[in-house]
Amino acid sequence: MTVIRLGGYSIRLRHRVLAAVLGSLAALVALAMWSAATGSTSLGLERVWYALIGQGTKGDEFILWTLRLPRLATGLAVGACMGLAGALFQTLTRNPLGSPDLLGLTQGATTGALIAIIVTGASLQTTAVLAAAGSLATGLLIWALTRGGDPSGYRLVLVGIGVSAILAGVNGYLLTRTTIVDAFRAVYWFTGDLSGRDFTQAAAVGTVLAAGVLVIALLSRGLDSLRLGEAAATGLGVHVGATRVTALVTASILTAGAVAVAGPLAFVALAAPHISARLTGSSRSFTVSAVVGALIVTAADMIAVAGVGDRQLPTGVVTGVVGGAYLIWLLIAHRKKGVMS
Amino acid sequence: MTASPLAAREATLGYGRNVISADLTVDIPEGEFTVIMGPNACGKSTLLKALARMLKPSHGTVLLDGKDIHHQPTRAVARRLGLLPQSPTAPDGITVADLVARGRYPHQGILRQWSAEDERVTGEAMEATDIADLASRGVDELSGGQRQRVWIAMVLAQQTPLLLLDEPTTYLDITHQIEVLELCAKLHREGRTLVAVLHDLNQAARYATHLIAMRGGAVVAEGAPADIVTAETVREVFDLPCRIIDDPESGTPLVIPSARARNLV
Numbered sequence: 353m354t355v356i357r358l359g360g361y362s363i364r365l366r367h368r369v370l371a372a373v374l375g376s377l378a379a380l381v382a383l384a385m386w387s388a389a390t391g392s393t394s395l396g397l398e399r400v401w402y403a404l405i406g407q408g409t410k411g412d413e414f415i416l417w418t419l420r421l422p423r424l425a426t427g428l429a430v431g432a433c434m435g436l437a438g439a440l441f442q443t444l445t446r447n448p449l450g451s452p453d454l455l456g457l458t459q460g461a462t463t464g465a466l467i468a469i470i471v472t473g474a475s476l477q478t479t480a481v482l483a484a485a486g487s488l489a490t491g492l493l494i495w496a497l498t499r500g501g502d503p504s505g506y507r508l509v510l511v512g513i514g515v516s517a518i519l520a521g522v523n524g525y526l527l528t529r530t531t532i533v534d535a536f537r538a539v540y541w542f543t544g545d546l547s548g549r550d551f552t553q554a555a556a557v558g559t560v561l562a563a564g565v566l567v568i569a570l571l572s573r574g575l576d577s578l579r580l581g582e583a584a585a586t587g588l589g590v591h592v593g594a595t596r597v598t599a600l601v602t603a604s605i606l607t608a609g610a611v612a613v614a615g616p617l618a619f620v621a622l623a624a625p626h627i628s629a630r631l632t633g634s635s636r637s638f639t640v641s642a643v644v645g646a647l648i649v650t651a652a653d654m655i656a657v658a659g660v661g662d663r664q665l666p667t668g669v670v671t672g673v674v675g676g677a678y679l680i681w682l683l684i685a686h687r688k689k690g691v692m693s
Numbered sequence: 694m695t696a697s698p699l700a701a702r703e704a705t706l707g708y709g710r711n712v713i714s715a716d717l718t719v720d721i722p723e724g725e726f727t728v729i730m731g732p733n734a735c736g737k738s739t740l741l742k743a744l745a746r747m748l749k750p751s752h753g754t755v756l757l758d759g760k761d762i763h764h765q766p767t768r769a770v771a772r773r774l775g776l777l778p779q780s781p782t783a784p785d786g787i788t789v790a791d792l793v794a795r796g797r798y799p800h801q802g803i804l805r806q807w808s809a810e811d812e813r814v815t816g817e818a819m820e821a822t823d824i825a826d827l828a829s830r831g832v833d834e835l836s837g838g839q840r841q842r843v844w845i846a847m848v849l850a851q852q853t854p855l856l857l858l859d860e861p862t863t864y865l866d867i868t869h870q871i872e873v874l875e876l877c878a879k880l881h882r883e884g885r886t887l888v889a890v891l892h893d894l895n896q897a898a899r900y901a902t903h904l905i906a907m908r909g910g911a912v913v914a915e916g917a918p919a920d921i922v923t924a925e926t927v928r929e930v931f932d933l934p935c936r937i938i939d940d941p942e943s944g945t946p947l948v949i950p951s952a953r954a955r956n957l958v
Contacts, residue, residue: 589771
């Protein structure tokens with residue numbers, strides 16, 4: 353435990369959290385550099401550096417600035433958004449499975465995307481906007497349905513599962529109304545992918561991320577107290593209702609931003625907070641969750657680009673496989689330990 | 694009646710349409726150890742929740758220092774009034790010192806997260822509850838009685854003159870019940886105003902300096918234990934025929950259920 357005090361400012365840093373933040377950040381930087389250097393054309397770090405400072409060849413600069421960096425930046429921001437959203441949902445539901453997938457936000461985004469694909473024939477922008485709207489609307493719907501009643505995480509989970517089931521039905525119906533070409537596009541979209549993303553999209557999701565980080569910074573101490581239970585948090589002077597609503601809306605916006613740009617990359621939001629918790633111990637850290645989310649998406653995207661044989665894969669295929677395997681491992685490990693944390 | 698830092702005024706309390714108490718007026722006397730008691734579903738926990746601002750009256754008000762508790766900033770209230778809930782949850786793997794430190798929340802801000810004052814008060818709270826030597830232990834490794842002392846230490850770290858405790862002895866064995874009640878009595882002697890919901894009538898009579906007996910959502914009797922723990926009141930509140938004798942240890946009233954009461958079952 354290290355305490356830093358400077359005038360009226362004081363903060364307490366747990367060594368383990370500090371180590372987890374620095375360690376995961378270092379891993380992320382290393383992975384990002386590796387990702388920029390490798391791919392179908394291997395540049396190596398030296399050529400990446402020259403291209404980065406504008407002294408590389410035309411070809412190298414094109415590969416770096418047009419193909420790799422926008423995709424890398426988008427992946428980092430999307431992963432961080434999902435890591436934060438997952439951490440918020442798990443805190444709110446007090447459930448280790450709390451995630452945008454479980455609560456129906458992903459299904460809501462898919463509904464929006466399907467409408468866009470059917471009505472507009474899959475313009476990338478309309479799909480993004482309607483997917484974000486679908487995800488946000490689902491978040492608000494869940495909030496409206498849980499408002500007033502027992503505010504426990506349990507109810508939030510059940511309402512979310514209900515909403516998710518309804519939306520899955522709607523999505524199934526919408527798919528039957530598409531042509532085979534649109535249905536293919538839709539399936540491709542809800543697998544989630546980062547190929548062909550440019551800096552505009554990176555900036556959009558980056559803005560959402562920045563806003564989310566700001567709100568979470570203000571909210572995190574209250575959310576920490578909420579982990580003691582509603583009653584204890586009220587006793588400590590936390591605005592329980594306001595904190596929960598703000599957290600739910602923030603998580604929905606973060607999900608919407610990520611899903612709009614990359615589609616619902618499966619399991620990132622679920623896995624990131626769990627891996628983060630393994631790294632930090634009892635004190636949950638939103639920072640580590642965000643960094644781990646970015647790590648998962650970047651790593652998955654590198655595997656996706658490498659592909660199977662000479663075919664690249666959609667990023668979501670890899671995050672799904674990696675995340676699913678992780679979840680099963682988690683459940684088995686817990687069964688062995690005989691506890692569920 | 695002495696000055697009352699905390700009071701309910703014609704408060705209607707309940708959950709949704711289910712009204713538990715109507716027009717309830719209660720004064721918590723300053724500097725006393727008040728125990729609210731009564732049979733199951735008499736509204737005692739509901740009253741405590743209302744006093745702790747966890748439940749907003751549908752009519753009437755709860756007053757803290759003479760002002761509506763719901764019109765005061767909740768962090769300011771948290772510096773006046775501490776709450777030990779019935780079943781708080783300790784995050785997995787949290788240490789004793791970290792949990793007690795959570796009590797400093799209403800005194801902290803985003804820039805002022807851990808002042809020298811926070812550190813001193815947290816240490817004092819652990820000394821007062823006799824858990825200082827457990828500071829680096831995990832809360833989940835502790836016994837029920839130790840854990841309850843840790844939660845009380847967290848509430849003490851809030852540094853509030855008023856403490857509300859919702860059934861602090863439930864789920865504890867008799868030794869730990871007495872341990873927790875002795876701690877409460879000590880906190881009362883040091884000058885704090887305590888309000889607790891208790892199940893055990895004899896423990897209430899021994900430790901409380903002021904008793905509030907409830908039944909059917911209403912206050913049936915109120916006053917010093919020696920005055921109100923009588924065979925008549927106990928029969929009225931609990932439907933229990935009994936005799937009252939002097940507790941040979943403390944001299945407080947001791948309720949002895951009548952032998953024939955057993956045959957009623």
